[in-house]
Amino acid sequence: MQLSNTDSVAGREVVETLGVVRGNTVRARNVGRDITQGLRNLAGGELKGYTELMTDARDEAQGRMVQEAEALGADAVVNVRFTTSSIAESGAEILAYGTAVRLR
Template identity: 65%
Template sequence: MEFVTTETVPGREIQKTLGIARGNTVKARNVGRDITQSIRNITGGELKAYSELLSDARDEALERMADDAESLDADAVVNVRLESSAIANGGSEVIAYGTAVTLD
């Protein structure tokens, strides 16, 4: 399965557009991380625990998008986009989406 952020896959022709493929996940912070990251927020620097949390969420959203595309019998997903938003106190959603296509 290929993912690209462009409208086409380089060197390949799109045979058929199958629709939107998407995958999302909602992740929440935990109390232990909040304490350590609050201290880091005071002293400055990267909040690594939160960076890792969002990185894991992006990977999971992309995996779920791939599963959705495979269920449509897609060869690739073009115009892939990632977005995140706050859902509740301490919770964040990450969604990956794009257009599922078959290739020649």
């Protein structure tokens, strides 16, 4: 499955648009991570625990989007985008979306 954040795939022709596909996940922080990241926040620097949490969430959302595209028989997803929104004080949703297409 090819993914592109543009409206095409270099060297390939889009022959059919199958529709919008998406994948999402909602992740919450945990108490242990909050304590260690809170201490790091006092000292400054990257909050690596949260970076890892969000990276894993993006990967999961992207994987779900790809599964939806594969179920439609797509060869690629173009115009791929990610968005994040706060769900609760300690939770965030990651949404990956794009357009499933067939290529020649």
